[in-house]
Amino acid sequence: MRLPLLLPLVLLAAIAAASLAGPLVAHVMGADPAAVDLLDRFAGPSVAHPLGTDELGRDMLLRLLEGGRVSLTIGVAASLAAAVLGAAIGLASGYLGGWTDRVLMRFADGVIALPLLPLLIVLAALDLKKLGIPHVIADSPAISLIRIVVLAVLVGWTTAARLVRGATLVTRSRDFVRAARSLGAGTPHILWRHILPNVMAPLVVATTLSVGDIILLESVLSFLGLGVQPPLASWGSMLSNAEELITSSPFIAIYPGAMIFLTVIACNLLGDGLLQRFDPRDAARM
């Protein structure tokens, strides 16, 4: 079965475009996603609020677009950062070999063999002030965003590192690399011009797949109250008090989760679809 590429691409582009256009939509609607209206809570869909309002009377549609911007930013930023870090470690490990390789790969094995969610909860709950980071920085809302990205990179780099290491091991003894070396090319040149282009395809696939994983991870941590902090909101944090609200207004709980679900399934379809195109051997299995 050939997986669709266009469908997830269009879906992702639509979600991303709508989220980015959030401020514009707010301007056109003449509403503010953060504007609280306690007299208009749990309102149903109307012209003023196409998707109704939440428990504080905020416009649901604008909140969803706002949350999408935060969730997508975290997903893309963290998976790109994890890919860069992982690729650097993988290149070092595969090209240098020996002790460097052994230590780095044992470290990757160690990270993979940990129960990640409980440990991430500990790391997400850490009090940065006790680490000597000043109040102003540690309590700013932006730090919750950066913290999630850092946590996702901490667990996410291993996939890229293993992929790149494997491909580097195969490529470094190929004739064209030997030829380049005998012509006097330095290590940075060989890594950048000859080895990296050869590992790009699997790296792109892994990075696409990891966007979905990271959005899921972010949503869980934010849902538990340990991720994105107010006034910022992500799809996960919008659900954090949905548990008490499902009786009064189930849609508050349904919309953000549906957005997470759609985005993640699009990333997964796109990633596996790309894998199918890049690697015909794997394509037979899909």
Add this chain to the structure above:
Amino acid sequence: MIRFTAIRLVEIAAMLVLMSFVIYALIGLMPGDPIDLMLGADPHLTSADVARLKQLYGVDRPLIERYLAWAHAALSGDLGYSRLFSAPVAATLLPRLGNSLVLLGLSFVIAFAASLGLGIAAARRPRSRFDAAVNFTCFAGVSLPTFWLALILILVFAEGLGWLPASGMGGSEGGVFADRLRHLILPVATLTIASIGGYTRYVRAAMRDALGQDHIRTARSKGASEARVVWRHALRGAMVPIATILALSFGTLVSGALVTEEMFAYPGMGKLIFDAVMGNDYNLALAALLLATAVTMLANLAADLAYAWLDPRVSYR
């Protein structure tokens, strides 16, 4: 093989010692302070009392000294006292571990049986409509946020239809067994739906590979029945990757249901870890996290061993 296992066990022990220190240090960086919590609970405490308490609990000593004291006690079997549950840590952990095993064990058996059936059926009819439907359902399954799935199930079956309880473990009203079972249905369903997609994808891919091998063609050409080809010859080859996944999923038995247990207020290990971390219960959080780490690492070892045992081409020297 024995040498390999022994080396790995030593590595796991070393890793656990390292992790115990890392977790010990991290937990000290949690917001809040146990002495402050005691102060809050009893406004009559004076600053002299605080100093005395700090000395009693050793908070004024350096980190490494405190860690060594904890490690010494832990090695002699004393994991300390849980402030949150007012009971020794070991006595708090064990019943919770049992609850988690029931929840995760049940959903694991159901999810695995279903995915074995679905995956094999899909692999036997490649490119059929059924195969495509299974494939797409798997994509949906691995993309579902677990907590959202739980919310929807609560919304429909507990709030909407009122058929099933939404939280707790039950066992108090009516028949104890029947009541516990009723409380298990929604959490088990959540975990099963959440894990079935991933398992099915593995089984399907492994069976596809196995059915494409030369010895399968040989078996068919010598006249073996289709059932025999699938269940005897192909499944045997497919068992190697499947057993690896099986062994790895044991690693999630301790903390794998954290989100589900939290959603349904089910008193298992995952919820215990979350509550202990959030409630500044240092001793409990430390022991529970270490237990989860140890089980995950042992499961990884088990996966490696199963791999070598089932596939004669693999050998660890």
